[in-house]
Amino acid sequence: MSFQKKLLAFAAVSALSAATAVPAMALENEFHGMFKFMGFQTNALQGGDAKVLASDDAHSGFFAEQRARIMYTAKANDNLKLVTHFELDTRFGGIKVTDGKGYKGTYNGNDSGNLDADALTLETKNVYLDFNCPITGANFKVGSQPWADAYQSLFLLADMTGVIATKKVDNFTGSLGWFRFDDNTAAIASTDTTNTGAGQYTADLIVVDGKYAINKDITVGATYYNIQNDTALTAATTTAPTVPVPNYELLHMIGLNADMKFGDAVVKPFAAYQFGEKNSTTDISAYMFGATGKVKVGPGSVNFAGYYLSGDNNNTGDVKSFQTVAASTTYFNASNMWLLQRPGQAINTSTSLLGNDNTAKGLGTAGVFAGYEGTMDKVFYNANVGYMTTSKKNAAGDKSIGTEINAQVGYKVYDNLSASVAGAYAFLGNYFDATAPDADNPYLVNVQLSYAF
């Protein structure tokens, strides 16, 4: 090889080395996470998803629990990343092996709160690819990911497997998504000659969402959600479940929402209508509306929120009850309640007086909530009051679920660590008279340590 050729080869190799070194340096390994410890003194909570007790002579007891969430994001560049998110839940002392009440994150006593810890508690929440398509300019999220409705999660907030594409054009943001949240198709038995393929007994959610920013203070949105539930369709050889989730076959939900800022006030109203088929003979026609808001007053803010879900106490004709996917995947965090609604700060124990079922088994519910929150240097505080009723009377002719008052005060130990104590008390309404006429009013005292990084 001549000197000139060697020179060229050297230059080429050097240039290649420099070129490959540059992209590698752009990779970001992002770790985030949280840890919460909670202790409860209460006569109402049972730990886990079991609903808040409304019973006579309810005993008071203390229990503690913890949750950690770890999120790792492998970011190749601004247009491509893999997001993974895991969860570890434990109750102090573990849980009883035969506890069938569904303590969050554990199964058959497999809880590292037991003596000598060592247990499998790692849960996978999300694993999805998030990338911007260079051809369409749209953002795609593919895999197991979190999704929330545009209605304060009264309909659905869940981690689900699916694909969603989002595209921004000037002031308009549009999303189109598909989620498969249930697939009960059984594996084909060797003797099965029906040739049942995969994906036969499934439940899917289609999402169409549009948002338009009229100006910097006002954004309006419109949505269409569609659920097609084929998990209950039966065939001679199927092992499809007899109680499907959700408990309807077809649902269309159309709605409008807005996010408006007026000076020191932010108001978010919303409304939606549902129609579809409960089954082959019964149709659905239901609706909901509500609003949340925040106004700066003095050193803090006044919060308010309210909603109405239509209900039905007549078992004949079309169903007028607002439909969700499952009670466990609904929320109304803007209420800032601890007992009437599942608390927004909850970890493993995340429940309410109605066991998170804001449809009240079809009666529908309505609630109004208000509170004040503020900070003073490292101290933060809030106090709230709320009232809930069913939309339709129960069999005993009663509607009032109850009234709650609560307050919380906390201290920021470090930027990332806060310690707080909260108390909540609910005055039960006559809704419980038929089932628990002498029920004690539920209460709880919560101590909490919260770290996020």
Place this chain on the structure above:
Amino acid sequence: MKRVMLVLVGSLFLTSSTGAFAQQTQAEKNECLLASKNCKDQVDDIYKRMQRLDKEIKKGTKVYTPQELKRLQEKLTETQETLRDLEKPGH
């Protein structure tokens, strides 16, 4: 001699260009927050990241173009959503 000089100059060019990528830019723009470039010692916790993004956004059009400001705002929103997801109650 001419060839030797060429090799030396070429090597110097390659070394200096690689070095520029390895160092945090001294310019006012935060290239790491803006475009995930020159991310040295990126161990910000989630609150610090939000504070830094907010600080950069407040520098406004004196430092960033409107497009870049929009990108920073998107990143702030994305980080806030991550925190919300981490603290989501229930399941």
